Amino acid sequence: MDQIKPPWDSKSWEVWLRWVSEGARCAYCDLDGYVLNNWRQMDTEHIIPSGCWNKLNLTVACHGCNRMKSNWNPNTEKSGYDPDNDGLSAPDSEEVRQRLIDVARDYVERKWKEGLYSEEIHTQQIAQGRNWHKDECG
Numbered sequence: 001m002d003q004i005k006p007p008w009d010s011k012s013w014e015v016w017l018r019w020v021s022e023g024a025r026c027a028y029c030d031l032d033g034y035v036l037n038n039w040r041q042m043d044t045e046h047i048i049p050s051g052c053w054n055k056l057n058l059t060v061a062c063h064g065c066n067r068m069k070s071n072w073n074p075n076t077e078k079s080g081y082d083p084d085n086d087g088l089s090a091p092d093s094e095e096v097r098q099r100l101i102d103v104a105r106d107y108v109e110r111k112w113k114e115g116l117y118s119e120e121i122h123t124q125q126i127a128q129g130r131n132w133h134k135d136e137c138g
Contacts, residue, residue: 015044019060027101028065028108047100049073050081050089056097057090065108074103 019042024033026042033042045061046052049071061069072079075088083089091097 014055015058015060024060026062026065027059028061028069028105031062031065033060033062045069047097047104048075048081048086048088048090050083050086052090054090056092056094059097059101068108068111069104072104072107074100074107077103077107 019033025031026033027045036042041063042060043063043066045059045066047057047059050057070079071081073081073086076086081089088096091100
């Protein structure tokens with residue numbers, strides 16, 4: 001496989017390598033990242049929307065699913081993150097990380113089934129991609 005430099009900075013490099021080794025698929029819709037024309041169509045995704053760049057709190061999702069999940073918190077099953085009341089700012093183990101990804105995947109799938117998101121919007125958002133920014137853990 002050719003080495004492709006991702007559009008992210010070095011803080012996300014470990015997440016990128018893990019994502020490629022796990023098959024380069026969106027964590028939520030299973031979109032195959034290898035078939036995309038532009039790697040910026042995939043986002044480094046905060047599992048818990050705390051802004052914490054701890055590698056256990058990061059996964060890779062297509063831009064459409066990242067936008068659809070937005071700031072929904074799979075730990076509290078509500079939108080947003082309140083550092084005083086929400087507990088975890090990042091998963092504390094691989095098992096917790098995977099459980100939270102599964103909860104978030106179920107949330108994204110529910111939005112699809114409820115018609116709150118369409119294939120057309122998903123495709124447009126993936127094609128749009130995004131510019132990168134990051135915050136530091138507190």
